Amino acid sequence: MKTELLVVGGGPAGLSGAIAAAKSGVKVLLIDEGLDLGGQLVKQTHKFFGHQGFFASKRGVEIAKILKNRIEDLKVDYMLQTTLVGFYEDAAVAYSREENKTYEIDYDYVLLATGASEKFLVFKNNMLPGVYGAGAVQTLMNQYGVLPGEDFLIIGAGNIGLIVAYQIAQAGGNVRAIVEISNRAGGYEVHANKIKRMGIPILLRHTIVKAIGKDRVKGAVIAKVDDNFKVIKGTEREIVADTICLSVGLQPSIELANQLGVEIVYIPELGGHVPKRDENMRTSKRNVFVAGDLSGIEEATSAMAEGYIAGYTIAQDITRRDLSEKINKYKEELVDLRRGPFGKKIRSGLEKMGIHLPSGGYRTDLQEDFGPSGKLRAIMECHQNIPCNPCEAVCPTNAIDMGGNINGIPHINYDKCVGCMMCVMKCPGLAIFMVQEFDEYSIVGIPYEFEPLPNVGDRVILMSRDGEDVGEGVIQRVIKNRKDKTHVVYVAMEKGLEKVVRHFRVPSFEEDKIVCRCEEVTKKDIEKAIAIGFTDFEELRRYLRIGMGPCGGRTCRLITMGILAKKTGKSIEEISSMNLRPPSIPLPIDSILRGEEK
Amino acid sequence: MGEILQRRIKRHPILEFEEKETITFYFEGKPLKARSSDTIASALIANGIDIFGWTENGRPRGFFCAIGKCSSCLVVVDGVPNVRACITKVKDGMSVERQIGRGAVWEEKR
Incomplete structure (x- = not known):
């Protein structure tokens, strides 16, 4: 087999490199060990950060499909279930598991995008x-x-x-x-x-x-x-x-790079041993390039940008066409992706290779204003400088802005926010909530990605940002988002709680504290009944049927009195009025019919 | 046929999965069901099997990385040892056995 560019690895970096090179007229062969193209994207069900040009707010599984389609459209040759087992002096050797056969591959350039393995x-x-x-x-x-x-x-x-x-x-x-x-x-x-x-x-x-x-x-x-x-x-x-x-953590898969004889350096910030490379992803060997996690542990968006840079640079070498405009575009992408606090590690790692990247230059101040009470509006809880802006891009009234750089903290102009909740559905971090206060109660709209969705009218347990139970609420509206699958569930709650409630759960049997085993009465049921005025044991009995089951109160009577005493401040002695009627155990009616005097 | 195994995800908020177990393969001689999309590893785990083999010292071995990198999941497939269960598709009628240690050089069908 002969190819101009051999790409090893069909994840985000390898696919992007293959796309860039093939688009520029280079003959590409891509080899991947897996069952399908996409690398680790095929298991990423969360939405990606970033901007629209780089699949922001799309889930990894969808990105894998898009990249695969581009590979198919460009008619790039690829072999799956095939492992590049070795680089020998005169050829690369790949092993196909399906065919149980090796192939010799003759190539001019190689792009290694072998990814990483888990530590x-x-x-x-x-x-x-x-x-x-x-x-x-x-x-x-x-x-x-x-x-x-x-x-x-x-x-x-x-x-x-x-x-x-x-x-x-x-x-x-x-x-x-x-x-x-x-x-x-x-x-x-x-x-x-x-x-x-x-x-x-x-x-x-x-x-x-x-x-x-x-x-x-x-x-x-x-x-x-x-x-x-x-x-x-x-x-x-x-x-x-x-x-x-x-x-x-992850460690770069450097085995093939080492076989090719490129310089390997040890830089902990990049994940350990990594091939030394320049800004264009070229290693110490002129025709060997790297991209993605192999060149430093990062994430899929930067892997794609690196893949494009490598692919276009290789194409520039082979075709002798000037592709610097495209290459520079992706370099600028990387600068922005790595500008913020989470890029610090990769910046200092790359610095050790002589690659300098700028930092800062984005808005860091948090918005203090949470908008006018009573208006249905979005509340943004995005407090870190992450390169991500789908909220800004999707807002139909331009109410949200990042302050000029994608790494900025989003701010919202409440005069412009119309409460459409599109930002809630788009936000990859599920960090935007809807809030509205009414006279008697408040509602919070929560981004929700769980099955099953609750139904309107369901009673739920309200949970705070820290996952503490803070009260009970009622599901008010469920806005289904069939396309993106981030639904918005509105919960009605006591006024004031809208400031703390950010999640809910459906109460389950497991969390009930049962007092009366016969009638399945919980501690909470008793406390609620006391709170609305049933402050006497006999009243509670009639209201909740507690003590009226087959056991005749043997299990629950004293516990109920204890709760009553605690809630009313009276002693158990004071509330011990009781009228325990026969029969003391359940007995069959016909036993009475067949009864005799003795 | 058609039943959904215990460890299969029944409902998922984002993904949709093939529903039926339509393939039969043999594990240590016993017939088990799998989906056509399964790898040997996913089919074994779905069937509740966590031990893929033993080391030479008798330590049970499960799988670890699921993407063909760690070689912890080596099994004997149709007599051939050292097959990575995590990146090999399960096939109808396939025979899978636990591997002990590094596997025999060539294990003729017993």
């Missing part, structure tokens, strides 16, 4: 089945529709850990906790907020000590750590979980 973590019993890379669980759930367990423990609160936790919840799993060794969640605040408001604990300064189980995971021991990340003795505790997901 492993060393703790006791860490090889036990049920300990997965977080990405592996994501693959199983989102690509194959399989949830490998019921109760999940996530190790690491970077973006991957936070995203996977959210996606496990979407798939119907329980996330018991996210354990994070440092003193803060490293991922975006908006991702962390989605987790927090669901009530999933993010345990900072904690680590996993051991996986529990013999043949598969049955739980884990976690513990607090000190300033040196050493386990503090005595703080160990067990967590019930059948699946442990490690999201402790």
Whole structure:
């Protein structure tokens, strides 16, 4: 086989590189190990940050399809289920699993976009089945529709850990906790907020000590750590979980780059060993280029930009056409993607390679004004400088602006906001809410991506930003968003709560505290009845039927009196009026009919 | 045929999945059901099987990365050892067995 450009890896970087080169008239052959094109995009169900030109607000699965279609339209040759196994002196050798056969490939240029692999973590019993890379669980759930367990423990609160936790919840799993060794969640605040408001604990300064189980995971021991990340003795505790997901970082897959003899450097900020390369993604060898996570762990949008830069630069070399305009366009994209606080790591890593990138130059002040009370309006809870602007782009009245740079904090002009909630549906961080106050109550519109959707009139438990229960509410409206699948659910609540409520859940049996087993009366039912004026045991009995079941009150009587005493401030003695009527146990009517005198 | 296995996601807010288990493959000689879109790994996990093999020291081995990088999921497929279960499609009638250690050089069909 002969090709001008050999692309290894069909993820966002490799596909973009192949598209750029093929568009410019270069003959491309792309090789990928996986079952389909798209790399890890095929399991990304969350919406991407960024701007419209780079698929902002689209989900990774959709981006994979778009890129694949472009590859097909450009008639790029590609081989799937095929692994580039080695670069030898005179040819590259690829192995096709389907055909069980190797191919020699003769190429002029090569673009390596081999991505990264998940880092492993060393703790006791860490090889036990049920300990997965977080990405592996994501693959199983989102690509194959399989949830490998019921109760999940996530190790690491970077973006991957936070995203996977959210996606496990979407798939119907329980996330018991996210354990994070440092003193803060490293991922975006908006991702962390989605987790927090669901009530999933993010345990900072904690680590996993051991996986529990013999043949598969049955739980884990976690513990607090000190300033040196050493386990503090005595703080160990067990967590019930059948699946442990490690999201402790990625490392670039450099094996092929090393075989090609390009210079490899060790830069921790970029994920460890990485090929040294210039601004155009060219390595120390003239005809070897790299892009995506292989060139430094980052994310898919920058991987695509790097792919385009590499692809156009290679095409420029081969065709001798000037493509600098396109190359510079993508370089500018990268500058903006890396300008903010989350680009700091990659900026300092690239600095070590002699690539200097600017920072700052965007709005950092938060908006203090939350708009006029009583008006239906959007409330933006986006407090970090992330390169992302779909809210600004979608707003039909131009009420939202980023202050001139995509990394800016969004501000909203409440004179212009018409309450259309399009920004709520678009925001990749699910960080925009709708609020309106009325005389008697308030409503909050919450972006909602769970199944099943609630029905109008359903009573729900209101949850704060930190996932605390703060009261009860009623579903008022459900706006379905069939296209983007971020629905908006309006919940009515007591006035004042609109400032704190950001999530809700449907009450389940599991959270009920039962007092009366016969009549299924809960502690809450009793407290409510007392609150509306049933302050006597006999009244409560008639109102709630508590104590009127088959047990005759043997289980609930004293507990109910205890609650009553506490709520009314009276002693149990004072409220002990009771009239316990026969029969003292249920008995068959015919036993009475057949009764005899004795 | 047609039943949905316990570990399959029944409802998803974003994604739609193929619904039926239409393929039969054999794991350690026992027939199991799978979807045509499954890899060997996803089919085994869906069927509640978490142990894909054992190390030479008898330690149970599950899979770890799901994308062909870690080689933790090696199984014996139709007698051939060292097949990565996570990136190999399951096929109707396929025989999958747990691999012990590095696998025999050539395991003739037993």
